Amino acid sequence: MSKQGNLIWISDLMLLAVAMVWGTSYGVVKVALAFYPVLGLLALRFGLTFVVLSPALRSLRHVKASSLVGALGASVLLPGIFLAETFGISLTRASNAAFLISLCVVLTPLVEWALLRRKPLPVEWIAVGLSLAGAALVSGGVSVPTAGDALILLAALLRALMVCVTKRVMRDPALAPLSVTALQAGAVALGSVIVALIAAPDQWRALPTLAGHRVFWMSIAYLVIACTLFAFFAQNFAVKRSSPTRVSLLMGSEPAFGALFAYAWLGEHLALSAWMGGGLMVLASVLAVAPWQKNTGASLEVHAAVTNEA
DSSP states (O other), X not given: OOHHHHHHHHHHHHHHHHHHHHHHHHHHHHHHTTTSOHHHHHHHHHHHHHHHHGGGGGGGGGSOHHHHHHHXXXXXXXXHHHXXXXXXXXXXXXXXXXXXXXXXXXXXXXXXXXXXXXXXXXXXXXXXXHHHHXXXXXXXXXXXXXXXXXXXXXXXXXXXXXXXXXXXXXXXXXXXXHHHHHHHXXXXXXXXHHHHHHHXXXXXXXXXXXXXXXXXXXXXXXXXXXXXXXXXXXXXXXXXXXXXXXXXXXXXXXXXXXHHHIIIIIOOOOOHHHHHHHHHHHHHHHHHHHHHHHTHHHHHHHHHHHHHHO
């Protein structure tokens, strides 16, 4: 196997690990929100991540100005994603959030078509229909969704847009995934602070003590290390070497991990229709992945050529 093939294989395994940790993150965030409000939690989680990764920002001195502007622009999308996602989690069940956020898996091909001019395959259109039907079953109907469900769906759309924009930005080989992760973390932390100062000052409270709130701090550690540091680096690493659609599809198992975690740890119970809806969404991901596998070799060659010319 070529070096490029090895990198793709490694990135695929990393993305599957991201699906697992992001799937479990909904339940962990749900627990953390019982101790601390949304904006304060986001500022704490991503502020700690930014501090840890700040040394990586030195490599940006060697990046072209246009690429740096693009990376900063892509990072601006993240505060919107996490504000919608975290407020959505606070207003709906963790299992619902995990299933509904997976809509980004089938929204990404559509956004990629619009931004990067790659037309979705026929089976991907089928996957879109299956995923929308699944979302309707999970949320109890798309005609009157709850406020939390609507916010999670907005986060899914913004996620799809984020992956495609990041793909365009990461075409510059001088732009390191770790540096982009640092920029993204800083953007979310700063955005959360600004929104809190302007619109929600009640979101600032004294931090829970370490001695009396170990569950909270264990949740923060997991969110920072696994769900932010590792997950964002892995996604940026994979986007640099693959297509946005492939990245999203490989994380299609995220809702399954999320529902199982919510069921096992939080004691949430899903109705049969919700399990059926989740099954449809996972099936949509499987269908969308299958044709891609047949074209992996050709796609890698095309991508390698594009990367070498960038």
